[in-house]
Amino acid sequence: MNSHDSRAPGHRSKRPTRRQRAQTAKSGPAGADVHTPDGVRLQKVLAEAGLGSRRACEQLIADGRVAVDGEIVTELGTRVDPRTQRVEVDTMPITAQTGRVYLAFNKPARMVTSMDDPEGRRDLSEVVRDRPERLFHVGRLDFDTEGLLLLTNDGDVANRLTHPRYEIQKTYLAQVKGPVARDVGARLREGIELEDGLARVDSFKLLDSTPGTALVEVTLHSGRNRIVRRLFDAVGNPVERLVRTKFGPIELAEQRQGKLRDLRPDEVAKLFEAVGL
Template sequence: MRLDKFLAHCRLGSRKEVRQMLSDHRISVNDAIETDSSHKIDPDKDTVFCDGKKIIYREFDYFILNKPQGYLSATVDDTEKTVLDLIEPQDVVKGLFPVGRLDKDTTGLLLLTNNGALGHELLSPKKHVTKKYEAIVRPPLPTDVIRQFLEGIKYGKTTFKPASLVLLEELPEGIKVHVTITEGKYHQVKKMFRAVGSRVNSLKRIEMGPLKLPEDLSLGNYRRLSEKEEKQLLSSVD
């Protein structure tokens, strides 16, 4: 890879700006100052520094967002706010998109990446990637509701795949539950509870595959995946 392309990919600036950095002797490769923008490097083997700070090469970017209500899980919309509006400009890399959809009024874990192949794998029905939600639902629930979820809920002409349901506690606002599904159909969790005579009052995704919503990540905030989380995510679809 050309050095100027590497530096631009790492978001140090435009091609023109990074060439100026090279001319200013601010870039070193393997402990030697480099001024040639066409110099070839191997990102996996060579070490590159800018102003004495090591540059970390990432082929793809992965962010975990705690989505608040009121935002569309989309990259752009003419009238509504999207989840990309919550991302700082320097992190909105080319091709960044949300993996899957959370409804406008649903909160919680949303993965954003520019790795299109991974996004496709995570959403593929063949991979059976689990999604776990915490919901507050309107009582009462049928006494056999857990069995119904395990057997697969029917809603109109649709039969959803078997799902896990755990009843946690009764609250003034409804029954707190955890539901784990392996699909991601439109309004799926809401439709499943409608089918058993209930309604979802609030819905939050807390897990997706190996990823868990961090307890210290407040609504509307995001962070880059840790190296461990990234490895777990990639290995989950191997």
């Protein structure tokens, strides 16, 4: 250990004392509440700014070394908006990465969920070609399925959203060939044995029924290939049209088909919460 090592005996550390950190805290509004419910967890902001692992950043907070808008923060559940709030570690301001993007796309039918289709069909490259980020899609929608698709350059969030451990639910509207038997909902909830194992839905609703066709809503957390279509084939109600309307906490709502939009800060916060970030 050399004489310039901050751990050496007698070395004068640049880390501020507890009194200095307390004085920093007093510089902000007395008793100010810096928590932003729709923001990002403070430890994630610190980690993305290069301050260490998530666990190491949690320790910085617990040690009273992190201030937000001049207020020392020790609560690990604190959320902040790094775009509008000043975050400091040991009185030094940090700059959070702002390059993370989270997008919702209303995919039309007859488009491949790929950035490059070798068969020359429409793909996602036509939607994102003008964006500077390297984006990738979260999960897939098959060629004929429409609706909500998430895109991001945040690999951590994308991996968690598709990992079976987190059981992220997806909701679909399906127009199926009718009539739909009374026991179909119960059968789908109990589980259907498919060629790759048992599959089931979390919920089933019959929304409308006319001679020869029916409109149903199903929610499930399985990410297996063409799972909704295969389930309805198995119960004798082939899908004629399929639209994903919700992915985890994100809803398609009134977003126009073929349009791409940035998720709102509160939607991003809900995504983080859904996958434990």
